[in-house]
Amino acid sequence: MKLTFVIFVLGLVLTDTTIAQPADLYARWPLNEGEGEMVFDISGNDLHGMIQNADNGLGPDGSVWVEDPVRGTVISVNGTADGAFVRAGEIPQMTLTNDFTWAFWAKHNAENTADNDIILGNRMDENAVDFVPRQFIKFTPTKFEWHMNGNGDDNLEYDDIPADVWLHHAVVKTADQLTYYRNGIEAGSGTFTQPLDFPQPLFFGGDNEAAAGENWSGFMSEVQLYTYALTSDEVLQVMVLPVGSVIRTSAYKEIPSNKAIDVSIDTDLSWTQGDYADTHDVYFSTVFEDANDADRTNSLDALLSQDQDPNMYDLDRLDYGQTYYWRIDDVNVPLTSSTVFKGKTWQFTTELFDYAIPGDRITATASSQSEESGGPEKTIDGSGLTSVMHPIDTRDDTHSTEISDMWVSSKTDMAPWIQYNFDKPYKLDSMLVWNFNGILIWNMLGLKAVNVEYSTNGGTTWQSLSNFPDFTKA
Known part of the structure; x- marks a missing residue:
């Protein structure tokens, strides 16, 4: 009696087709949708914002959407307690060492007389209550407020924002240094002494406190955030960006694509350079931390x-x-x-030396079949396996001992055989066979010496596979 099991496993290959974005562009909202209650982040990071109280803007019938003669379609808020505002996720925790840039266009409404309204930023946490300790970051008509636990000394002062004129604003954070730019020209700087304890929620034009004292009145366009300290030249570039364009300060469109698998072992690396690149530093490792953390002074x-x-x-x-x-x-x-822009750390996995043949490319037939057992198809459909046979699979490669999970030949078949017909010739690297004779050995039935033959011409001629070992008693 012959009990033989051969399994071939289908391997699914997936590749990442996400369009690459600059590593340091955190989010970008053009604010030009013109309808609806969402503002879309076009950075590729999907930090889309929701408009609250969308019928309390400065447009027709209270709409937040306005056609402006200078900026085209923009968003507006009216500054009342129930006025419109945008909630757009949160910004990372601000420390004494990380870098960040806020940039946006705004037109201040002359009817807005308060000096501490939120143009961009927050006053409370996401539930409209104070953080403990109290902390927030916000642009107002009179200053950039960096507040931590009652300390007002870290605020960045600038000239009051005039009304009814479009101005571009940017604050660049370089470690503990803040620099303010108005229309691309440096207009203030300072040092802050206290980091914040938490990431801060991000609002445009007010917040969810439902208080007129925090809601601003005016118009906004093109909000951009970077996890990088823009240079003065780059602030100018950001200011004049056409709607929908993106400054790419880092390499992108990497080949092999990020997270690609089954990559040729003969692959090369290629990429599209950032908008200002002159030369490139290339890092490569089998260790993520080494490739990610290395730099010119510590190459790892x-x-x-x-x-x-x-x-x-x-x-x-x-x-x-x-x-x-x-x-x-x-x-x-x-x-x-000659700024060095650190790029994203990408990864890929090379092809395997051998591949399991998918079961749907095989047809199994046999000389006979026991009434209690499954048919020969059981040897290729995964029945009874407790693991997936694959070189990178770390589970044990064991098999069920249930007869219904196997193929068993008839008791009267003294020369049993099982045959596999493949959709095309394959070069064999390894063949895994499960043989279970435990319930039959007492009847002097079972299998020890077997002959494995193969044909590459449709069965016209056959050749024996050499060095196939005898089965041990199982």
Whole structure:
């Protein structure tokens, strides 16, 4: 009696097709939808905002949407206690070491007389109550308020914002330094001494406290946030961006694509450089932390090339089934002070040396079948397996001992065989066979020596597979 089981497993290959965005662009809201109660983030990070009280703007019939002769379609808020505002997620926690940039266009309404209304930022937490300790960040008509636990000394003062004129505002945070730009020109700077304890909710034009004292009246357009300290030249570039465009300060459109699998071991690296790049630093490692944390002063054995000109790197042949991590830092042209823009850390996994053959590419037939057992198809449909057979699978490769999960030949079949017909010829690397004779060995039935033959011409001629071992008693 012959009990033989062969399993072939289907492998599903997935690739990431997300369009690359600059690593430091946190969010961008053009605020030009013209209808509806959502404002869309076009950075690719999906930080879309919801408009609250959308019928309490400055447009026709109280609409928040206005056609402006200078900026085109913009959003508006009316500054009343139940006025419109936008909730757009949150900004990262602000520390004494991280960098960030806020930038936006705004037109202050002359009817807005309060000096501390929220143009952009927050006063409370997401539930409209104070953080403990109290903390917030907000642009107002008179200053950029950096507030931590009653300390007002960290505020960044600037000239009061005049009414009825479009102005571009930006605050660049470089570690503990704040620099304010108005229409692309530096107009104030300062140092803050206290970091904040929490990420802060982000509002446009007011907040959810339902208090006129925090809600601003005016018009907004093109809000942009960066997890990077823009240079003065870049602030100017951001100010004049056409609607819908994106400044790319880091490399993107990476090949191999991020998280790609089944990548050739002979692959090279290539990318599209950022808008201001002059040269590139290439980092590459099998360890994420090394590729992500390395820099020019501490290479962690991951820096393959420094200040190279071409947007590609020719790798040596890679290992099979290995995950690699890589990063491209763009080094900018002198216009931007040769700033090094740290790129995203991407990853890909190379092809395997061998692949399991999908079961739907195999037809199984046999010389006979026991009434109690399953048919020969049980040997290719995954029945009874407790793991997926695959070189990178770490589970044990055991099989059920239930007869219904196997193929068993008839008791009267003294020369049993099972045959597999494949959709095309394959080059064999390994074949896994389960043989279970436990319930039959007492009847002197079972299998020890077997012959495995193969044909590449449809069964016209057959050849024996050499060195196939005898089955042990199971």
